Amino acid sequence: MPSSTHQHFSDHVAIVTGAGSGIGRATTVALAEAGxxxxxxxxxREALEETARVHPNIATLPLDLRGEDAAGEVVAAAVERWGRIDLLVNNAGALALMPLAETDASVIGDLFQVNVTxxxxxAHAALxxxxxxxxxxxxxxxxxGHRPLAGGAHYAATKSALEQLxxxxxxxxxxxxxxxxxxxxGPTETNVMAAAGLPEEVIREVRTSERERIPAGRIGLPEDVADWILRIADPRGAHLTGQVLTVDGGLELS
Incomplete structure (x- = not known):
């Protein structure tokens, strides 16, 4: 359950993308529990329904954000149901590990479409x-988004773009x-690498390597990130804007 610092979302309406699992699910549930x-x-659809079963304040919309006028459909669904929008959490994202020698234009295009466009x-539709x-x-x-990723430069570039946006x-x-x-x-216990098509053996190797480099000694949990999303979105933080908060167990210091 959220702490008392998060009880300021009562009657607020939020949109969370990528809500079927990982950080998106944890954020959706935390916001619902906070009112x-x-x-x-x-x-x-099935993953979203699993998220929705956690709390009655959660409604779902199965939709591919790359579709034509997907943004308009999302915003219209929230406004038609509740009449307002107070918070947009742009969480949905795509990952691709692609060394320069294997560069593929379609992969670059898809990364930017999901992570930037x-x-x-x-944001435009909700504004x-x-x-x-x-x-x-x-x-x-x-x-x-602000440190290099060998073999994943285009993914890192999309996140760098999102930070500049x-x-x-x-x-x-x-x-x-x-x-x-x-x-x-930073590295978080989600299914993003499996969704990117990486074999289980490779995922285990990557996780082991990441864990060894994180000063805090563990991979992050979705709830770790969701907690800070709520803190940053808290309506009481009216003077906080334009900030990028890294939640990675100190990885960027190593």
């Missing part, structure tokens, strides 16, 4: 409602009362 009404968005279009509610946007980046939107929208921040998780 928000949450629209969880994702591609996998989709969050941009969602009129966020202005009315003095709401906020939280983008989910990665520690590799965060800062630029924050500057652009501050006078209109809309806050924009980001959380940058």
């Amino acid at each position: 928000a009404r949450v629209l969880g968005v994702g591609r996998r 989709a969050p941009s279009l969602l 009129p409602h966020l202005k009315r509610s003095s709401g906020s946007i939280v983008n989910v980046s990665s520690t590799y 965060t800062r630029s939107w924050a500057l652009e929208l501050a006078a209109e009362g809309v806050r924009v921040n980001a959380v940058a998780p």
Whole structure:
């Protein structure tokens, strides 16, 4: 359960993408437990339904954010159900490990479509409602948005782009009362590598290597990241905008 510092989302409406698992599910549940009404968005209907069963404040919308006017559909679904939007959490993302020698234009295009274009279009579609509610946007980046990732340069580039969007939107929208921040998780116990098609043996090797390099001595949990998303989105933090908070157990220090 969220701590008492998170009890300020009552009657607020949030949209969380990638809500079927991992950080998205943990964030959706935490917001619902903190009093928000949450629209969880994702591609996998059954996974979303599993998320929704955790709390009655959660509604779901199975949808591919790469689809035509997907952003409009998401925003319309939230507004038609609850009449407002206070928070957009751009969590859905794609991962691809692709060395330069294996560069593929379609992989680059898909990474940018999911990690940069989709969050941009969602923010655009939600903006009129966020202005009315003095709401906020939280983008989910990665520690590799601001540190190099050998063999995954294009993934890192999309997250770097998302962090620059965060800062630029924050500057652009501050006078209109809309806050924009980001959380940058380090290695976290999610299914993102399996979803990227990496074999189980490779995933185990990567996890072991990551764990050895994290000063805190463990891989992060989705709840670790969700907790900070709620803290950054807390309506009481009206003076916090344009920030990228790294939640990686100290990995970026090593």
